[in-house]
Amino acid sequence: MQAFEYASPTTLKEALSLLGERWGEVDVLAGGTDLLSLMKDYVHTPKRVVNIKGIAELGGIRRTPAGLRIGATVTLDELLASPVVRTEYPSLWTAADGVRSPQIRNMGTVGGDLCQRPRCWYFRLGYGLLAQKDGTSLVVNGENKYHAIFGGGPAYFVSASSLGPALVALGAKVRLASASGARELSVEEFFVIPKSDAEREIALRPNEILTEILVPPATGVRNATYEVRHKEALDWPLATASVTLRMKGATVESARVVMGHVAPIPWVAREAERLLAGKTITEEVAEQAGKAAVAGARPLSQNGYKVRLAQVAVKRALLAAARGKA
Amino acid sequence: MSEPNYRWPARDKRRVMGTRVNRIDGPAKVSGRGKYGSDINQPGMLFAALLTCPHAHARVRSVDIKEAQALKGVTAVEVMSGPGTVIQWAGTEVAAVAALTEEIARDAVRRIKVDYEVLSHAVKEEDLKAAGGRSKPAGEVLVGDPDDAFKKADVISEGEYGIPVLQHCCLEPHGQVVMWKGDTIEYWPSTQNVSGIGGDLAQSLSIPAANVHVRQDHVGGGFGSKFSADRWGVVAAKLSKASGGRPVKLFLDRRTELEIAGSRPSGFARIRLGARKDGTIIAWESQSWGTSGPGGGGVAATQLPYVFVNIPNKRVNHTGVITHTGPARAWRAPNHPQASFLTCCAIEDLAAKLNLDPLEVFDRNFQYTARPEVYRAQLRKAAELSEWEKLWHPRGQAGPGPVKRGLGIGVATWGGLGHASDCRTTIHPDGSVEVELGSQDLGTGTRTVIAMVAAETLGLSVGQIQVKIGDNRYPPSGGSGGSTTVGGVAVSTRKSTMNALQKLLEAVAPALGVSADQLEAVDGRIQVRGNPAKSLTWKAACQKLGVKPIVEMGRNDPKNPMGMISQGVGGIQIADVSVDVETGVVKLNRLVAVQDCGLIINPKTAESQVYGACIMSICGALFEERIMCQQTGRFLNADMEFYKLAGIDDIGEIIVHLDITPEHDARGVIGLGEPPVVPGIAAIANAVANAIGVRVPRVPLTPDRVLAALEGRRA
């Protein structure tokens, strides 16, 4: 780890004043479960680290008329302990529970989960976000069984966040603060596919802090997440699906279907969403929606199986949501 | 007096041996009071870090250490791979730095400039055809007339199977603290070889072995990879010397640990079996291959067929494949898990082809093993414990629904003869007892077993024995490999404590008015045989020694086992799995392990050996593999994230059955560390085939491979 300057401000204003104008200068530290690994591997070599856990206003889960407000430094454990999240947003709850390490859930924050860097092994070995060597993709010609089946090229990593797809499906927004003010983005817009190594996979700017997440009320919707995982302990899902169904009686008025760990961003399955509108969820409809969701997949040499997994995840998430209460 | 009768007491006479005793070092370990090598901190200690090579194959042109040396806080820099060195695997140590803090050492390492001539590399061996000139055929083993036998066979079953390279992945990485001051070296390694490792270090440094003092209380896993001082031990000593004799701590980081500190050879094979309709195998043919890294290697031709060694007609070929990857080290039961997997998969595929119950086919072919009746009895027991009759179904007939259940079988064999071991027992006049051996406790319960044997012999309780191991100033005891420790230390402890007791009885005899041979030690007393009324308490008896303690030795000589130890165990495991055929995810429901053994000193730690071994097999069957990238030459998952290991929720139920009968007991003590790790992968792979109706040819049984097999593709 490269030596760095450490700051632990107690107000957002102060924290914002400590940020840099370019990526690479300053890193925000929340739970540190990702940042420390990045620094130890010299993938990040910040000159300054700004700890935001001491900023009280970034914590806490609160119900507001506009929905649920989740502070950026709320830990995954705190999120799981929230009765509102558990009963009204099972989709988000399941995604957080899918971080299969008690230690990481205890330290890792919701903001950190959204801002964490990809786990692509080439990226972590120092080959850059696009994982290229001499201008060609190491992923395409190499070991890609955990890589993207959607949205690939030139980036092939998968978005690591499991909360991302659930929040996109729930129509959530993030609030980003900088010294010159704050802006709101939908979580969907927050995730972006980088075109060069110099870009980031999120719309956050180097001088911004993600301060809170706003999830609209869950009235009249059913939601669920299904994760396909190789292993129960300390492992990443191979593919997930988060769905939110706006119901009219037993029929789906509108649906959001978002797949996780299959693309550089949470991948919205528009075909499946269209197909579900006006339908009652049955085994068959769910199956069709799963197929529609993966119709556009473009797998690499070793990850064709993920197409199947994403399809099953969508089907099972829909069936789980349909079984749940609105 | 004649030599005492060292033989183990009769089963019904044992008071301590055979009871379930908790590990005596358990509280020290769980409370953190017990110190591992990596916990050792010495006054004035320096930290060292390694610069490793990022290329799989390269020639070092130059190494410039000036900037590293100039960094404030750096005390010494050593070049380990100087100009001209050809590097054969990524992760090879190029230089090492000692500094006041770990951070400075790591910063300094990054200031070393190495110029490499990068050479072409090859890091894969799964595809034998692609290996070309890297193949090293080992020569054919031919027995009987396989061609004729295949012609006569009613059925021929063929299959291809593979098990990748996997790592030791010791929780405590390799490394040491070492202090080379003046002529002597104080050395705190993480090792399986307390008595031997000092000599190894001394040889590399050209100093007398007598000058190296080794200490180690606890070791966080070795599995066969921690016997020698290694390049990092040697360089740490040199850094210490170059830093004026200050102690130096050098432990490998996780990536380096996985890249260079041990791997298990891969084993792939195409196997053809010729058999009669009833499942009796009459011909075996195999072409196997694998890699141990730069040496080629893999499963030896003589290791196939495994266990069923007496199949009458065989043609066995093996090819080692050279790769630019970290070299293999002995891995808990070297090559046995691979050989068991290859053999048992071929046999279950034969059974499926013949539409026979594998129980029947294994049973029939046990005639080709060294101990048919043992295996038959074990198979019956394992079938009973796994509810085979109720749960087994012909391959692929698991019924409706996406989750399919299946059962499968694996078999094992192992040696386990106790190694050479010396023990010294001291009985002090105040009654305290020390038992000293230059042995080590790998977490297997060695300390506890030593205490139990001593307590049994001296008529004391376990808590009255002070076991002292983990120091090479104690009498030498073998390294812990090959499941040889328990037999070795049990016998040397028995003999030494008995010799000491003999001396005590002689000293006490006059006071009790009988000759020494009429005395015995029971329940904390020395008494006239069978007459508790004529006795002295242990303490009172020891007071008769005056001021001089008794010090007596005892030795285990594997060439003269005296009926106290032996070797040769079989084992059978049956796995019960559920497979989600929509996702390819495999869940272990249950693993039944029936383990042949000898005299069991501590059933509790013996069982826990088997539990641990089963967990390792589950990891190997479902999760573990080294993933090499041909483009970069790098080991991509050299971490504990994508180098996957089972957690509690991934393990399922493990049922351990140790064969403890008078016949087993009469064989004496036999090691148990390795045999139970052998059959599990085969059993799990066979269970998956049974569940889903097709063979998944390669482990680990990951969703991609399972789905590919279901869809008739190759993953």
Ligand SMILES: Cc1cc2nc3c(=O)[nH]c(=O)nc-3n(C[C@H](O)[C@H](O)[C@H](O)COP(=O)(O)OP(=O)(O)OC[C@H]3O[C@@H](n4cnc5c(N)ncnc54)[C@H](O)[C@@H]3O)c2cc1C
């Ligand atoms: C073995 C393992 C398994 C895991 N499995 C999963 C999984 O299945 N699903 C999943 O989603 N995650 C998983 N994780 C990741 C884990 O959830 C994240 O590491 C954690 O949520 C990150 O939160 P943190 O607070 O520790 O972030 P930090 O490590 O502190 O920060 C991570 C990154 O986000 C930035 N950052 C953090 N907070 C903010 C903020 N408020 N504003 C701006 N930037 C910020 C930091 O600068 C840094 O770049 C796993 C991690 C491990 C190690």
